[in-house]
Structures are given as C-alpha cells and as structure tokens.
Amino acid sequence: MAEKTVISTTQLSYPKNNNNSSNHLVLPDISRLWPTLHLLNSSTLVSISGALRIYLAFLLLQMQFNLLSCVAGGLVVYAVYTLDRALDSEEDAVNRSELTGARRDVALFVSLLAFLAGAYFLFLDGILLLAFLPLVTGYLYSKGLKVGKYHLKLKGGLGVKNLVVGTTWGAFIAGIAGWYAESLFPVIAVFLFFGIKLFVNSSVYDFKDIKGDALAGIKTLPVSLGPQRTRDLLLGMHLFSHSLLGLLILSDTIAYEPIILVYSFLAGMICIHRFTVPTENESKGRMHKRLFVVDGESSVVVGLKAFTGM
DSSP states (O other), rough: OOOOOOOGGGEEEEEEOOTGGGOOOOOOTTTTTHHHHHHTTHHHHHHHHHHHHHHHHHHHHOOOOHHHHHHHHHHHHHHHHHHHHHOOOOTTTTTTTGGGGGHHHHHHHHHHHHHHHHHHHHHHOOOHHHHHHHHHHHHHHTTTTEEEEEEEEESTTTHHHHHHHHHHHHHHHHHHHTOOOOHHHHHHHHHHHHHHHHHHHHHHHHTSSSSHHHHHHHOOOHHHOOHHHHHHHHHHHHHHHHHHHHHHHHHTTSSOOOOHHHHHHHHHHHHHHSSOOOSEEEEEHHHHHHHHHTTTTHHHHHHHHHHHHO
C-alpha cells in the first residue's frame, strides 16, 4: 500500500509577483511646488507697479508713450526682485519663511528669461544700458563683489538699502521715460519724485522686517533710528517730494497731472501713518491693505485717469 505524502501548506512555494511595484503609483514630490510658485509670484505685483510708474513718468514728462518700454521695464523689475529673493539671504529665513523649500534654480532661470526679454525690448528702443543698472546694483546689494581681500557689498549700512532702492529705480524710471527729453531738468525732477517715493516705500516695508534685519546685522532705518524718528524722516521726505512736484506743475515744467499728485500724496500719508508700526506677525488683512496702498498706487492712479479722462 503506497504511503501518502502530506504536504504542509507552509512548504508550498508560490511564485513571487515581480510586478508588485506596478500596483503602486509613485507620485512626484510636490512638496516644493507651492513655495516655488510663491517665489515666482512674489515679484509680480511690484513688476506691474514698476511698468505703470514708467507710464506715469512718460505723462509727467509730456513724452510720447512707449508701451514696449513700459513692458520692458516691468520685466527687468521682475527679474531683479525675483533674483534677489532667489539668492539665499540670512534675513529671509525670518522675513520670508514661506519661501523655505522653494526651487531657487527654477527662480534663477525664470529671472534670466525675464531679464533677457526686457533687455531686448530696451535694446530695440536704443536704451539697453539702462537694463543693467538695476541688475548690477541688485547683485552688488544681495551678494556683493569680492576683489582680493576686499568685499564690496551694498547691504548692511545705515539706510543704504533704501538709498539703493530709491536711486536705482528712480534713475531707471526717469531714464526710460526721459531718454529722449530735450531738457534734463524735468527728468531730474521726475527722478527725485519717484526716487524719494521708492525710498519711503522701501523704508515702510522695513517696519515689518525689523527682527530679521536686526538678526542679519542689516542697519535699516527702523532698526538704527527707531520707529518714531524714522517715521518723522519719511514724512519730511514725502512732503518735500510732493511740494516740489506741485511747484513744477504750477510752473509748467512738467505736465499738469493733478491725479498723480493728489492720489500719490494721500497714499503716502496713509502709508506712513498706518504701516510704520512695527509688527513681527503681520496679518493677511494688514498685508493686503499695505500692498494695495504701496504697490497698488500706480494701478489706482492709472484707473482714476481712465475713469475721469483727466
């Protein structure tokens, strides 16, 4: 009688499924997507504002408006500001924590494309060199230049940041709009107006970055002078620039543009009064109001001019 062979189930060997991995979808890592998009979009509003300020400068100088030059200026503004945010800086770890994890290489590539496009448009208008003014200044500010044992860096000195912003962008705006102007004096006046305005605006932004700037050793005006003394300085500069603009309008040195003068004056007063209170954790509501008053100023002026026909 033949013996029965009992095979335990534990002895059974089943073929392995070599395609197990195909049963599971491997999702791409998108954890850096949102910070990257936030980084790429962080300069959009300021670039639109820059393009519209060039348009307003054309109006003040009574020069023929050039749309391509305004677009070019906006692209250069976007490139420089995005480049500054893409280059790691110590204070950004505190002031812009939402950018942590962003693909800096992607932002650098997009900045390069924007700059090349803007520079090409300015080249078509015969003012290519102006494109490099904010780019070179921005790089010297963010990273600096090392020559042997010497390190030239614009960031860090008392008010240097605000002075760099004001003079660079003031010259950029007035230079594009007034490149072919017959008289230099109105161009200088427009440079002073926008230069002082951008100096004030950049100083207002420093009130929300006091902690990060202090940790990084950047001597902004609020850090060095204190909030009240800085507020008084900004108010004096604001009153001076708009008084100068008003006198030049009355003397027919620049165009009669009351909407630019009046709304810019009111927006600056509101900005200095409301947004020069130090804050470490700015609420979204306050941030949106600040963006509307500061970066949205030129958009509102253009809208008011279109609505009123003035």
